[in-house]
Amino acid sequence: MAGIFVLVHGARAQAPAKNFPTVQTKAIKPATKPASISGRPKLVVVIVVDQMRADYIEKFRGQWTSGLKRLVEQGAWFKEAAYPYAATETCVGHATISTGSVPATHGIVANAWWDRDSQKMTTCTADPQAKNAGYAGTKVKDGDTAWRLRVPAFADELRFQMGAATRVVTFSLKARAAIMLAGHKADAVTWVDNGGLVTSNVYGTMPFIEEFAKAHPIKQDYGKTWTLSLPRGKYLYDEKATGAVAPSSWDLTFPHPLRGKGAGNDPDDDFYGQWATSPFADTYLTKLTEVAVDQLGLGKGGGIDFLGVSYSSPDYVGHSFGPRSWEIQDTYVRLDKDLGELLTHLDTKVGTGNYLVALSADHGVVPVPEDMQQTGADAGVLHVPEVQRKIEETLAKFSYTAPTVARIASSDIYFSLSIYEKLKNDPVAMSAAIEAIRSVPGVAEVYRAEDLTDRPATKSPIRAAEAASYFAARSGDLLIVPKPYWLVSSGPAGKARDYGTGHGTPYYYDQRVPILLMGWGIQPGEYFGEVTPADIAPTLAALCGITLSTHDGRVLSEALARKAASAKSATNP
Numbered sequence: 001m002a003g004i005f006v007l008v009h010g011a012r013a014q015a016p017a018k019n020f021p022t023v024q025t026k027a028i029k030p031a032t033k034p035a036s037i038s039g040r041p042k043l044v045v046v047i048v049v050d051q052m053r054a055d056y057i058e059k060f061r062g063q064w065t066s067g068l069k070r071l072v073e074q075g076a077w078f079k080e081a082a083y084p085y086a087a088t089e090t091c092v093g094h095a096t097i098s099t100g101s102v103p104a105t106h107g108i109v110a111n112a113w114w115d116r117d118s119q120k121m122t123t124c125t126a127d128p129q130a131k132n133a134g135y136a137g138t139k140v141k142d143g144d145t146a147w148r149l150r151v152p153a154f155a156d157e158l159r160f161q162m163g164a165a166t167r168v169v170t171f172s173l174k175a176r177a178a179i180m181l182a183g184h185k186a187d188a189v190t191w192v193d194n195g196g197l198v199t200s201n202v203y204g205t206m207p208f209i210e211e212f213a214k215a216h217p218i219k220q221d222y223g224k225t226w227t228l229s230l231p232r233g234k235y236l237y238d239e240k241a242t243g244a245v246a247p248s249s250w251d252l253t254f255p256h257p258l259r260g261k262g263a264g265n266d267p268d269d270d271f272y273g274q275w276a277t278s279p280f281a282d283t284y285l286t287k288l289t290e291v292a293v294d295q296l297g298l299g300k301g302g303g304i305d306f307l308g309v310s311y312s313s314p315d316y317v318g319h320s321f322g323p324r325s326w327e328i329q330d331t332y333v334r335l336d337k338d339l340g341e342l343l344t345h346l347d348t349k350v351g352t353g354n355y356l357v358a359l360s361a362d363h364g365v366v367p368v369p370e371d372m373q374q375t376g377a378d379a380g381v382l383h384v385p386e387v388q389r390k391i392e393e394t395l396a397k398f399s400y401t402a403p404t405v406a407r408i409a410s411s412d413i414y415f416s417l418s419i420y421e422k423l424k425n426d427p428v429a430m431s432a433a434i435e436a437i438r439s440v441p442g443v444a445e446v447y448r449a450e451d452l453t454d455r456p457a458t459k460s461p462i463r464a465a466e467a468a469s470y471f472a473a474r475s476g477d478l479l480i481v482p483k484p485y486w487l488v489s490s491g492p493a494g495k496a497r498d499y500g501t502g503h504g505t506p507y508y509y510d511q512r513v514p515i516l517l518m519g520w521g522i523q524p525g526e527y528f529g530e531v532t533p534a535d536i537a538p539t540l541a542a543l544c545g546i547t548l549s550t551h552d553g554r555v556l557s558e559a560l561a562r563k564a565a566s567a568k569s570a571t572n573p
């Protein structure tokens with residue numbers, strides 16, 4: 001959601017510090033004896049594109065020539081995949097892909113939520129017991145792990161159940177993406193913070209990543225310029241996206257120079273913001289991933305290895321410029337090339353057909369409201385401070401003392417201690433408060449927590465989606481559903497936004513994402529059944545011969561190549 005994005009946006013765009021903590025390195029596990037497991041993939045690769053709408057494939061595939069094109073044409077393409085829940089945010093989507101369950105089960109309800117015990121906001125990965133570690137002297141703060149994830153990830157189960165060496169490695173710009181993809185334990189979980197590569201002591205550090213971080217500091221991209229990679233006539237829509245908000249010192253049209261504020265010669269905060277909002281960051285992650293494949297010999301050990309990569313830049317580009325921008329189209333043109341290179345690398349190092357790839361996204365995105373308004377549609381911005389003001393104003397009439405609201409995080413309203421219990425026994429005040437919230441522009445519906453606890457019995461698709469996101473200890477007391485095409489903003493009315501658009505609602509533009517499976521055991525083709533990203537982990541588990549504990553997802557059996565798999569195991573004793 002937009003407010004959370006801004007919070008993290010600020011946190012990531014800082015220059016590296018001068019005083020370096022010592023990085024503890026651990027030895028790389030030697031690759032164990034050659035495969036003794038027949039009829040199974042040697043490597044499972046999960047690629048998540050942060051903020052990729054399902055319709056980008058239909059709209060933009062004519063611009064692609066490499067990796068994305070290959071996945072669409074040679075893989076199993078699920079065209080009607082959508083999240084079944086309302087909380088379409090990054091941490092939630094990654095947790096769903098990695099566990100095969102929905103937030104009501106895995107417990108990750110948002111990127112950040114109000115913690116009722118400490119009466120503070122907490123991020124989905126914040127772990128007071130853990131301590132992060134920076135590579136090549138990168139300054140770190142806090143500790144991040146998957147301890148709030150209530151079920152094991154697929155990768156956790158793979159390590160536990162295989163009985164042979166399984167290496168688990170994940171990369172992203174975002175801690176929540178790298179961590180949720182990997183799960184509770186892993187060999188290397190790496191993200192970007194303060195201008196460098198970072199991990200947590202729970203996962204430990206790797207010497208090859210330290211070497212990579214020293215040899216390829218992000219600041220090497222300082223001074224590069226992001227230009228259009230295709231002739232101008234190849235892009236859809238207008239060059240200048242209506243309502244877009246360019247990040248840190250950039251214009252709304254190409255070229256986009258990576259020079260920060262442009263004043264001096266040192267990479268500044270603006271440079272790191274620009275870098276993360278550019279395809280150069282995707283290329284950087286791809287190179288690091290290829291080095292990991294080589295250095296760890298992924299796919300060459302005795303077990304099934306797991307490699308997860310989450311590309312974050314499409315999300316930053318989408319938040320700024322929106323889903324119809326030339327910037328988002330060019331980001332995918334370049335990601336297509338990066339993915340092509342990564343797949344070719346895997347063909348060479350692991351062997352074509354020996355690895356299994358799943359590509360999906362953590363959420364989609366809503367069009368920029370000002371852009372959507374041009375169609376005549378009811379679109380706009382729902383200002384959260386306005387909701388809070390209305391609640392306080394209304395409850396004051398019933399002799400409640402302000403502040404009654406502790407926090408509104410995304411679209412979850414958390415009341416101060418005991419206020420919600422009091423309201424439940426005060427039906428007149430409760431309905432007055434709910435009516436007041438409904439009067440705020442952009443609010444479609446308000447659900448009470450107790451409306452959402454009976455998940456299977458619920459009928460309305462929106463209510464079902466809200467219920468699938470609901471986790472009692474962490475979700476709000478009242479849940480706001482915005483109207484379609486309304487952007488929920490944590491900023492006050494009458495003040496310019498510092499981003500163009502966002503996501504986090506129970507509507508199809510946020511819920512629909514691609515699912516593409518390719519490689520070992522997969523029957524290529526186009527599939528039209530309604531599926532969800534929670535089906536990815538059960539499908540991977542079936543192909544790897546392991547069992548997951550949860551039931552929310554199902555095996556995408558329609559896309560499994562039964563004959564090919566059995567023929568392979570017969571010739572591979």
Ligand SMILES: [Zn+2]
Nearest residue numbers: 001005051315
């Ligand atoms: Zn986002």
